[in-house]
Amino acid sequence: MAARRRAEMVEETRAKLIRAARTAFAAKGYAAASMDDLTAEAGLTRGALYHNFGDKKGLLQAVIDQIDAEMLVRLRAAQERAKTPWLGFLDANIAYIEMALEPEIQRIMLLDGPAVLGDPSRWPNQTACLRTTTQTIQALIDAGTVRPVDAEAAARLLNGAALNASLWVAAADDPHAVLAKAVAAFRHLAVGLLQIER
Numbered sequence: 001m002a003a004r005r006r007a008e009m010v011e012e013t014r015a016k017l018i019r020a021a022r023t024a025f026a027a028k029g030y031a032a033a034s035m036d037d038l039t040a041e042a043g044l045t046r047g048a049l050y051h052n053f054g055d056k057k058g059l060l061q062a063v064i065d066q067i068d069a070e071m072l073v074r075l076r077a078a079q080e081r082a083k084t085p086w087l088g089f090l091d092a093n094i095a096y097i098e099m100a101l102e103p104e105i106q107r108i109m110l111l112d113g114p115a116v117l118g119d120p121s122r123w124p125n126q127t128a129c130l131r132t133t134t135q136t137i138q139a140l141i142d143a144g145t146v147r148p149v150d151a152e153a154a155a156r157l158l159n160g161a162a163l164n165a166s167l168w169v170a171a172a173d174d175p176h177a178v179l180a181k182a183v184a185a186f187r188h189l190a191v192g193l194l195q196i197e198r
Contacts, residue, residue: 010052013042013044013048013052014052014053014062016042016043016044017038017039017042017044017048017049017052017053017059017062018059018062018063018066019042020038020039020041020042021033021038021059021060021062021063022063022066022067022104022108023041024037024038024041025060025063025107025108025112026103026104026107026108029107029111029112030056030060030108030112030115030116031112033056035049035056038056038059057116057117060108060112060113060116060117061117063108064108064109064113064117064123064125065125067104067105067108067109068109068125071096071099071105071109072129074095074099075092075095075096076092078091078092078095079091079092084145085136085139085140085143085145086140086145086146086194089136089137089140089190090187090190093158093162093186093190094183094186094187096162096166097162097165097166097169097179097182097183097186098179098183099166100165100166100167100169100170100175100179101169101175101176101179105170106169106170106175110166110167110169110170110171111170111171114167120163120167121159121160121163126159126163129159130152130155130156130159133155133158133159134151134152134155135151136155137149137151137154137155137158137193138151140193144195145194145195146193146194146195147193147194147195149193154193157189158189158190161186161189162186165182165183165185165186168182169182
């Protein structure tokens, strides 16, 4: 019983710190969010932050992991609403690019995340995303929807295109104008994989 209660307290502490950090990172940015303010907001000590996340960078990674999991749920929903697997694939990629307009995703995932944690294509969540995209493309090839190409190569190129489009939108002076151009270009790139244009 004591072990279970301890595990619950650890999870509760982690959740408080992630919630406080997420709010601060979105409002002020990673660099301007102080660890003292974060821990005070969560009603905890710096020691709790270090114990659970190692440092502020570890806390940012935990926030990114949480946001990424939420984005994934939304992308799956976009994919499942589509009339065909191909349209679902396209809709999910476009939804990903469109999320770059959302202030929290823009600041934490696309601006501060890469600046602090490095190349997003090397983040652990991107590896899982690449695997899923490869499987989806292989299924589309097997169904005769997509030309016979190397599924992993196509997945890497399309994931890279979607990620770079998102980074472009997030950093743009006029994100809405850039979004329209990025989505149009992404559609043209993706349609090139089709067996017959649909």
